[in-house]
Amino acid sequence: MEAIQKHTGLVYPMNRTNVDTDQIIPKQFLKRIERTGFGQFLFYHWRFDEEGKKRPDFGLNKAEYNNASVLIAGENFGCGSSREHAPWALLDYGFRVVIAPSFADIFYNNALKNGIIPIQMEKEQVDLWMRQAEETEFTLEVDLKEQRIRDAKHNAVYFDIPAYHKEKLLNGWDEIALTLKLEDKIEAYEMR
Amino acid sequence: MGNQETIVDKIWNKHVVHAEKGKPDLLYIDLHLVHEVTSPQAFEGLHMNNRKVRRPDLTYATMDHNVPTKNRDVVKDEIANKQMETLRENCEKNGIALADMYHPDQGIVHVIGPQLGLTQPGKTIVCGDSHTSTHGAFGALAFGIGTSEVEHVLATQTLWQEQPKTLNVQVKGDLGAGVTAKDLILAIIAKFGVRFGTGYVIEYTGDAVRNLSMEERMTVCNMSIEAGARAGLISPDEKTVEFLRGKEYVPSGEAFDELAESWLALATDEGAVYDKTVTIHAEEIEPQVSWGTNPGMCVPVSGRTPVLNEVEYKEDVQRALEYMGLKENQPITSIEIDHVFIGSCTNSRLSDLKKAAAIVEGKQVKSSVRAIVVPGSFSVKLQAEKEGIDTIFKQAGFEWREAGCSMCLAMNDDIVPHSGRCASTSNRNFEGRQGNGARTHLVSPEMAAAAAIEGHFVDVRTIAGVPN
Numbered sequence: 264m265e266a267i268q269k270h271t272g273l274v275y276p277m278n279r280t281n282v283d284t285d286q287i288i289p290k291q292f293l294k295r296i297e298r299t300g301f302g303q304f305l306f307y308h309w310r311f312d313e314e315g316k317k318r319p320d321f322g323l324n325k326a327e328y329n330n331a332s333v334l335i336a337g338e339n340f341g342c343g344s345s346r347e348h349a350p351w352a353l354l355d356y357g358f359r360v361v362i363a364p365s366f367a368d369i370f371y372n373n374a375l376k377n378g379i380i381p382i383q384m385e386k387e388q389v390d391l392w393m394r395q396a397e398e399t400e401f402t403l404e405v406d407l408k409e410q411r412i413r414d415a416k417h418n419a420v421y422f423d424i425p426a427y428h429k430e431k432l433l434n435g436w437d438e439i440a441l442t443l444k445l446e447d448k449i450e451a452y453e454m455r
Numbered sequence: 456m457g458n459q460e461t462i463v464d465k466i467w468n469k470h471v472v473h474a475e476k477g478k479p480d481l482l483y484i485d486l487h488l489v490h491e492v493t494s495p496q497a498f499e500g501l502h503m504n505n506r507k508v509r510r511p512d513l514t515y516a517t518m519d520h521n522v523p524t525k526n527r528d529v530v531k532d533e534i535a536n537k538q539m540e541t542l543r544e545n546c547e548k549n550g551i552a553l554a555d556m557y558h559p560d561q562g563i564v565h566v567i568g569p570q571l572g573l574t575q576p577g578k579t580i581v582c583g584d585s586h587t588s589t590h591g592a593f594g595a596l597a598f599g600i601g602t603s604e605v606e607h608v609l610a611t612q613t614l615w616q617e618q619p620k621t622l623n624v625q626v627k628g629d630l631g632a633g634v635t636a637k638d639l640i641l642a643i644i645a646k647f648g649v650r651f652g653t654g655y656v657i658e659y660t661g662d663a664v665r666n667l668s669m670e671e672r673m674t675v676c677n678m679s680i681e682a683g684a685r686a687g688l689i690s691p692d693e694k695t696v697e698f699l700r701g702k703e704y705v706p707s708g709e710a711f712d713e714l715a716e717s718w719l720a721l722a723t724d725e726g727a728v729y730d731k732t733v734t735i736h737a738e739e740i741e742p743q744v745s746w747g748t749n750p751g752m753c754v755p756v757s758g759r760t761p762v763l764n765e766v767e768y769k770e771d772v773q774r775a776l777e778y779m780g781l782k783e784n785q786p787i788t789s790i791e792i793d794h795v796f797i798g799s800c801t802n803s804r805l806s807d808l809k810k811a812a813a814i815v816e817g818k819q820v821k822s823s824v825r826a827i828v829v830p831g832s833f834s835v836k837l838q839a840e841k842e843g844i845d846t847i848f849k850q851a852g853f854e855w856r857e858a859g860c861s862m863c864l865a866m867n868d869d870i871v872p873h874s875g876r877c878a879s880t881s882n883r884n885f886e887g888r889q890g891n892g893a894r895t896h897l898v899s900p901e902m903a904a905a906a907a908i909e910g911h912f913v914d915v916r917t918i919a920g921v922p923n
């Protein structure tokens with residue numbers, strides 16, 4: 264996993280609640296056996312019509328969001344299927360941060376394991392940023408170390424993230440390697 | 456006071472390998488179920504790092520998501536084929552038992568676990584699939600994980616997990632005739648919402664739950680994830696013990712009796728405290744039909760689609776109605792369907808098929824409807840055929856298929872066409888779940904069967920001979 268300390272990027276506002284992982288990446292694209300190359304299928308049926316043509320009315324297809332790398336969405340983002348292809352697709356497309364009032368548990372975990380910062384934030388704040396990003400070109404600077412988000416005018420908001428997850432993201436640690444340091448404890452458990 | 460524990464506490468405490476302040480606990484995993492779609496990248500990760508599978512003996516694999524259900528020998532999709540081949544190679548290389556699509560034990564991963572007795576009370580069970588919560592019906596702590604976690608479990612047989620909060624969903628009274636376990640869980644999600652379980656493990660309690668058969672309990676626990684909870688479970692009782700007696704992976708004789716005793720001791724202690732409790736009255740529940748694009752968008756069959764001015768998330772409701780091709784305030788029974796799918800890990804066990812068959816017996820599927828039955832496992836299929844259930848379905852005009860996930864997620868050829876409308880016994884009605892542009896209505900097997908005959912939704916309780 265690639266370490267991530269700080270990220271500044273253009274915000275893409277997705278004003279929908281309960282965005283499920285079937286929407287983030289539809290099942291017909293789950294057949295690959297690699298972790299890469301899923302970005303082209305991100306939000307596939309929202310981005311493309313039946314003939315595979317871009318839907319001009321879908322936000323992500325608009326020129327002004329071309330380089331978006333911070334996704335802001337409504338409550339319960341990432342619900343449904345446990346497919347890790349969802350964060351793989353987001354990452355491959357270029358998103359490094361997802362901000363929402365709430366996340367589904369499995370998605371939250373999966374995001375953390377792939378170097379995406381999932382940030383849970385009060386709904387009022389999310390709504391405010393959502394509106395700003397809908398109206399103008401809007402960037403946010405996310406500083407994981409400081410647990411701080413700043414807009415271009417340097418208005419700062421702080422966020423919570425469990426210390427343990429934060430450390431892993433900051434260092435890009437391989438979790439399995441960490442666990443294997445406890446192998447004697449696992450063995451002892453198995454001997455019980 | 457003080458020593459009463461919930462079943463979650465008991466299972467948790469027995470499985471902690473390592474605990475450290477400020478960190479999640481390292482939890483030992485007793486059973487790891489694997490399927491073809493979420494495992495290839497995990498095995499690849501292991502391989503790249505020169506790691507091996509720690510406990511192949513605690514790992515069990517099957518093929519379910521991609522398998523063809525019409526003709527096993529025709530996998531039209533080369534990439535799906537590759538994925539199944541990859542699983543076979545990975546299992547061979549690592550010494551993992553595999554029920555491939557020709558194996559008598561093959562089936563949907565959450566159907567075969569209990570059927571083989573791999574699923575047992577008190578076990579920690581994981582699988583790279585969100586409906587792993589199904590196994591909670593046996594009083595196991597079972598939850599879905601992502602592919603990175605699959606790799607972690609393969610390598611270490613453990614997982615880092617925060618101790619979850621406990622949520623008691625208390626179901627008072629008893630379900631009425633013609634009201635099923637599926638209606639119960641849909642009504643729970645409709646009442647409390649698709650987020651109410653987030654961060655919790657749900658324990659289902661109360662008389663209505665005790666009165667459910669093991670297969671019905673699986674239907675309830677299966678959809679815990681649709682309430683946002685990673686796991687849902689039911690304390691074991693005599694029914695649990697009897698279901699498991701004689702199963703292939705369960706010991707027999709005295710060893711079984713001892714085991715059974717330890718299982719029963721896992722039940723939540725009288726007076727144990729939950730972090731949260733909610734209550735629902737079973738008598739008030741009617742057969743349910745989902746109208747929208749998440750499982751919380753669900754109403755009684757006697758109801759109507761929502762009125763836009765009366766709802767909280769108006770934009771979401773409007774978008775859902777549009778996607779579903781429905782109007783506001785439309786009676787549910789006026790909705791005409793053209794597809795029926797009886798199957799999936801929610802409702803594809805023998806009792807589900809029997810109850811649906813009882814509705815269609817001697818009748819004909821409406822000519823405008825295409826209806827398929829996909830048994831949850833090869834063994835369910837075989838048993839159903841022994842009892843002549845396949846004949847009832849076939850004579851009524853249903854297609855009778857091989858076991859697999861099939862139209863639940865439409866990864867194989869079983870797809871609902873664009874704008875098609877399906878009465879489905881599965882668990883997710885997300886946009887495009889059963890095919891691009893497909894519209895899904897979640898119902899019980901009985902309700903799906905009745906809709907197949909009538910061509911629109913009907914209250915199954917108005918049909919003579921409805922089994923309770």
Ligand code: SF4
Pocket residue numbers: 519520563564565584586799800801859860863864881882
């Ligand atoms: S039947 Fe459906 S929900 Fe169940 S495991 Fe298969 S795809 Fe998932």
